[in-house]
Amino acid sequence: MLSLRTLSRAPRVLPAAGPGNARNMATLREIEMRLKSVKNIEKITQQVSLSMKIVASTKLAKAQRAMAAGKEYGVANSEVFAHATSPSTSGNKLFLVISSDKGLCGGIHSSVTKATRRTFAGTSESLLLDADSKPVEIDQASPVMVIGDKSKAQLVRVLSGNLRLSFNQIGKDVPTFADAAGVADLIIKSDVKYDSVVLVYNKFVSAISYEPTTVEVRGEASLKESEGFKAYEMEDDFTKDLAEFSLANAIFAALTESHACEISARRNAMDNASKNAKDMIGSLQMKYNRGRQAAITNELVDIITGASAL
Template sequence: MSMLSRAVRPAVAASSRVQQQRSMATLREIEMRLKSVRNIEKITNSMKVIASTKLAKAQRAMQAAKTYGIANNEVFNNAEATEGGKKLFIVISSDKGLCGGIHSSVSKAARRAIAEEGSNESSLVVIGDKSKGQLMRAHGKNAVLTFNQIGKDIPTFADAAEVTDLIVQSGVKYDSVHLVYNKFVSAIAYEAAVMEVLSEETLKNSPNFKVYEVEDDATRDLAEFSLANAIFAVLVEGHATEMSSRRNAMDGASKNAADMITSLQMKYNRGRQAAITNELVDIITGASAL
């Protein structure tokens, strides 16, 4: 019996060593993954703090820029122009990601609006590389202009004026402009919205504008200035929405990383305890055999 036990012990010891090696390899993998997730948590926390700081500035700028949009609405509501004709859609997004679904939100709204009007009757201008990539596949033939590198920081009226000048110089024909953007509802919510701006010809033909003898240059300047005002208002509001969405996305990512760290730490501790127990079993077995 003793000879059988002596023959079995080497096999058991070899099997135990293999199991220990596998456990140590698994523990090293968990330890490396823990380190990676902790680094990710640090990055997402930093991005969340930066987005929170930028959000406060963006909200102040948005409140100041809303007066531009309100002034435009007063002009166009009092004009009582008839709807219809060729429309120009301007989609407002950004070049950066890691901010939730704000880009797909405006892209879906733009696709719905273009489909309702008919793709052959509409022109398209896209501000931001993210929505550009989503819209060019289906509506590339409608695209007149695309812009990027606008609104890296808080957008200014100069940015909006530059976009307006390039649209005017492009010679695209339209009766009204529909700005598709993300409306800032609260710090945790947004929704796709559309702001309408009338063209020079539509303003001239509106009933309330015909009453006054307005020179052509003045009407043209009013139409261009109104378009720049509207673009500025939605650029700033879209920027505030982006900062809010990025902060929320990074907050969610940090919480998920923290949950994963807790889970991996528990798994690591259990594996380490199991490895220690196996070593103790080997020691006690060896001592008993001696």
């Protein structure tokens, strides 16, 4: 009777372990297939990233030289407006967001997009602050123009009613003053009314870091009303020409600096792609080993349980 009872329990023990083992094997098979897939992707990524890193490193030196030249234009603008005008915290503002049409460069595009959204929201992280370091109140209907398709695609979701113009095919290579002058000319000839133009772009901090920043350029009407310019007798077209030239200068400086940030970020993104693949391989390998150990342990438990039952 004792042996019959023991044998009657045995069939219930052994099949119960079968589905669990099947699930473990299926899970291990999936992990193994994913591990092979990631390893293949890592090989491709390593080859592509190495090529793109070499290209980006070559372009970065050229972009930094252009940025140094472009900053000279921006310094000249700053000197003129620092002595002739006072900081503007009111009036109609036109926002010009500067990015590019290319991807594979980390958070370059989302950086300026998020900064623009925070500025419109008037949060403590706004890029426009008054003398008391408080966010400047922005008219929610303020016009926005975008250089680059990437930021345009992001801003159209939240500020679609504010978008007036967009520019593409700029910054495929190192930006030139002709590119900046063309953008400035189209802005001035547009029907958009503004007292100042706020450029939102990425500031080059180092080869591995950047941060969004703004530069405000006064318009023609605002220049005419400023005390610094009223002190001198000037021809009627002087402020118009100065406003257009200073806007082109500021755009050129912002374009070159933003381009240098993009090339630097692309080089870093290629490094991160290979590192992420290696980290994922390590994580999957550990998960596979643990699953395999668990499956072997379960099989041993089943064998020992069945043997003891018999």
